[in-house]
Each structure stands twice: as structure tokens, then as C-alpha cells.
Amino acid sequence: MPELPDLVHVEDVLRKAIVGKTITGARTGDPTVLRIMVAEPFPALLVGRRIETVERRGHFMRFGLAGELVLVINAMLVGRYKLLPREPEAPNSGKTKSAKAKSARQDPRALGLALELEDGPELQYLDEKRMGKVYVARAADEAKIPVYGAMGxxxxxxxxxxxxxxxxxxxxxxxxxxxxxxxxxxxxxxxxxxxxxxxxxxxxxxxxxxxxxxxxxxxxxxxxxxxxxxxxxxxxxxxxxxxxxxxxxxxxxxxxxxxxxxxxxxxxxxxxxxxxxxxxxxxxxxxxxxxxxxxxxxxxxx
Ligand SMILES: [Zn+2]
Known part of the structure; x- marks a missing residue:
């Protein structure tokens, strides 16, 4: 798994790249990776929300979202984060999907979560073993997230x-x-x-x-x-x-x-x-x- 020193670096990089950005779209290649602890459906519950904080807690990454919502990821054994640069608007629209086409060559189910961000990169959480979990919860309920809520x-x-x-x-x-x-x-x-x-x-x-x-x-x-x-x-x-x-x-x-x-x-x-x-x-x-x-x-x- 990404361990604490890895995640300190990930936290630094993600904070600079995505804090303040608004989520314009979200998708997953495997809905079983998602643990949605709120009533609203995915992806609508994320779209339009601003990312306010990025914070490592133990081996979890916590994203504080506008409206008292948190997105918490446990990357487990092989999960990893990736930032895909925003693709330039090309006049030939057929050529704009190169990075996405490239990432699609891997098992599409390895895409745990992708967050498309306004005026920013796309944040991906990738997990070939699909053992990690992506939790979405009210901030008031985040202690109910398994392991995360009971860490030393x-x-x-x-x-x-x-x-x-x-x-x-x-x-x-x-x-x-x-x-x-x-x-x-x-x-x-x-x-x-x-x-x-x-x-x-x-x-x-x-x-x-x-x-x-x-x-x-x-x-x-x-x-x-x-x-x-x-x-x-x-x-x-x-x-x-x-x-x-x-x-x-x-x-x-x-x-x-x-x-x-x-x-x-x-x-x-x-x-x-x-x-x-x-x-x-x-x-x-x-x-x-x-x-x-x-x-x-x-x-x-x-
Ligand atoms: Zn020795």
C-alpha cells in the first residue's frame, strides 16, 4: 500500500493541485469500491461540490468537500493516486481523448474513482486489486468509517x-x-x-x-x-x-x-x-x- 511517507508526499501534491477546485464530474470503473454512506446517488452527490481540504490521516486520504461532506479513501495493498493533466482544447475533437484512451487500456475496473475538476486536472484513484475503498459520508458521520474511525x-x-x-x-x-x-x-x-x-x-x-x-x-x-x-x-x-x-x-x-x-x-x-x-x-x-x-x-x- 502507499504508506505514510508516500501519502505525505501525495497529500502535498494533491493539496496544491486540487484544493479550491469544483468537481464537475465523477465516475467509477467498479461501483463495489464505493461505500456511499449518504442518501444521494453517485455521482450526483459529488458534482458541483468544491474540494476544500486534502488531508492524510493515518493511511487514509481525506478530502473535505463543500456542504459538510467527506470523501475518504483507504488505498489498501496496491491503490494509488494519479493526476491527469487537463487536456488542451484541440480543434480536432477526435484527438482530445488521448490520455483517457491510454488509461482505458488498463482493466477499466481498476478505476476506483475519477474526479473531473473545473479548471484543473482529473484526479484518479486506481486499484488493480480492487481491495481499497472509497467512502463518502457526512462529516458528522466520518467516525463510522471502518478502521478510519478507530485508528490509534x-x-x-x-x-x-x-x-x-x-x-x-x-x-x-x-x-x-x-x-x-x-x-x-x-x-x-x-x-x-x-x-x-x-x-x-x-x-x-x-x-x-x-x-x-x-x-x-x-x-x-x-x-x-x-x-x-x-x-x-x-x-x-x-x-x-x-x-x-x-x-x-x-x-x-x-x-x-x-x-x-x-x-x-x-x-x-x-x-x-x-x-x-x-x-x-x-x-x-x-x-x-x-x-x-x-x-x-x-x-x-x-
Ligand atoms: Zn546486518
Missing amino acids: VDLMSPAFTRAAFGKAFARRRDQVRAFLMDKQALASIGNAYADEILFAAHLHPKTFCRKIDPAGVDALYQSIGRVLAQAIAEIRARDQPVEIKVRDFLKVRGRDGKPCLVCGTTIRSVRVGAGDACFCPICQPETRKLFVNWSQLGDRKA
């Missing part, structure tokens, strides 16, 4: 303090990677950044939370902030179109079989819960007695 502390918010993290971590009985990916505890970490954070914290992905000592909890907390901040800086610097997921700078995710960038040991992949984790068996030892040398963590931020 947002990792980019001032509320994500060491104390708040300690509270979320306390009494956890599961493995640390499952904890990191629990959206009701932390909003939000996916597979890629769970691996990167555990590598930075020198924690094996299968470590049980109750086995992690206070210094380890500190390291985990600091690693979350540091890994996400570095990823956001990298993705912003690359400034790719929103549909491109920039991941080539990651240290362990997607690098199984390749040498660890720190120690040279082959990065391994292991099944943890419902997903696969990539980790370095030397930098992230399974047993606690090997669990040493915190000084290698480098600069710790408060």
Missing part, C-alpha cells in the same frame, strides 16, 4: 509522544511487527516501514513485545520517528508523480537475498503473522543475549 495515534501528530507510545505498547502480548502494524495502536505503519523501523531498532521481527526492555522500547520509538522522517525527506526530494512509489532507498524491505548495507550478511525473509518480513539476522538477532551495541543506533532524537 497518528505518527506525525504532536500526540505521538514517548508517553503515548509507551501506553500503546504496554501489555502487548503479540510480536513487535504485528504491534507496529496494528492500526488501532499506531496510525499507520505498513509492511515496508515496519521492516525498516525494526532494522533501525535492531529488533528481530518475531520478538515478542513483552521481551523488549525499556531501552529497546526507547529505541523502537526513536526509530519510528527517524525512519519516517528520513523517508519523507527522501520522497519529497525525489518529487515523483503521485502514482510512483519511491522505495529504492529502503535498507531491508525488498532486499532479501542481497547483502545487508551495515554488516554484509544476506538479508532474509520470514513469515510473521499474515505477512513476510525482511530482516538482517546479524543486525536483528533473534535472541536477546546478542542484542547489544545500542551505540550503533547513532543520533538519537528526543
Whole structure:
């Protein structure tokens, strides 16, 4: 899925491109992706409304629309956003559909939602697996949106303090990677950044939370902030179109079989819960007695 650092970039780009624009049309290639929580029919309920805000919340993107309506998207595994530039008015009207014709070559059902905007680009939400969801709700009802309404502390918010993290971590009985990916505890970490954070914290992905000592909890907390901040800086610097997921700078995710960038040991992949984790068996030892040398963590931020 697009993860938090990806979505911070998407949020920046979409905010500049579409806030203040009025929706002139909306369509979908698969109505089952839509979750309309209001009485009006699609697309009429969106047409004529101005986009007032674009805001990432956890792993969701929230579009505030005029008239106290919100459009909230959960991109799940492969969903992505795309901005199609407004096509110039060509004298030969037969040539004006090129971009749309091009995007239509993919499975038309992959178009979760397209919003046509007055004097602006077309915003598309694309999802080949059609696992994501597009919710439309009254702002007063948005807490009823599944998962979205029950998320834990947002990792980019001032509320994500060491104390708040300690509270979320306390009494956890599961493995640390499952904890990191629990959206009701932390909003939000996916597979890629769970691996990167555990590598930075020198924690094996299968470590049980109750086995992690206070210094380890500190390291985990600091690693979350540091890994996400570095990823956001990298993705912003690359400034790719929103549909491109920039991941080539990651240290362990997607690098199984390749040498660890720190120690040279082959990065391994292991099944943890419902997903696969990539980790370095030397930098992230399974047993606690090997669990040493915190000084290698480098600069710790408060
Ligand atoms: Zn290593």
C-alpha cells in the first residue's frame, strides 16, 4: 500500500493541485469500491461540490468537500493516486481523448474513482486489486468509517509522544511487527516501514513485545520517528508523480537475498503473522543475549 511517507508526499501534491477546485464530474470503473454512506446517488452527490481540504490521516486520504461532506479513501495493498493533466482544447475533437484512451487500456475496473475538476486536472484513484475503498459520508458521520474511525495515534501528530507510545505498547502480548502494524495502536505503519523501523531498532521481527526492555522500547520509538522522517525527506526530494512509489532507498524491505548495507550478511525473509518480513539476522538477532551495541543506533532524537 502507499504508506505514510508516500501519502505525505501525495497529500502535498494533491493539496496544491486540487484544493479550491469544483468537481464537475465523477465516475467509477467498479461501483463495489464505493461505500456511499449518504442518501444521494453517485455521482450526483459529488458534482458541483468544491474540494476544500486534502488531508492524510493515518493511511487514509481525506478530502473535505463543500456542504459538510467527506470523501475518504483507504488505498489498501496496491491503490494509488494519479493526476491527469487537463487536456488542451484541440480543434480536432477526435484527438482530445488521448490520455483517457491510454488509461482505458488498463482493466477499466481498476478505476476506483475519477474526479473531473473545473479548471484543473482529473484526479484518479486506481486499484488493480480492487481491495481499497472509497467512502463518502457526512462529516458528522466520518467516525463510522471502518478502521478510519478507530485508528490509534497518528505518527506525525504532536500526540505521538514517548508517553503515548509507551501506553500503546504496554501489555502487548503479540510480536513487535504485528504491534507496529496494528492500526488501532499506531496510525499507520505498513509492511515496508515496519521492516525498516525494526532494522533501525535492531529488533528481530518475531520478538515478542513483552521481551523488549525499556531501552529497546526507547529505541523502537526513536526509530519510528527517524525512519519516517528520513523517508519523507527522501520522497519529497525525489518529487515523483503521485502514482510512483519511491522505495529504492529502503535498507531491508525488498532486499532479501542481497547483502545487508551495515554488516554484509544476506538479508532474509520470514513469515510473521499474515505477512513476510525482511530482516538482517546479524543486525536483528533473534535472541536477546546478542542484542547489544545500542551505540550503533547513532543520533538519537528526543
Ligand atoms: Zn546486518
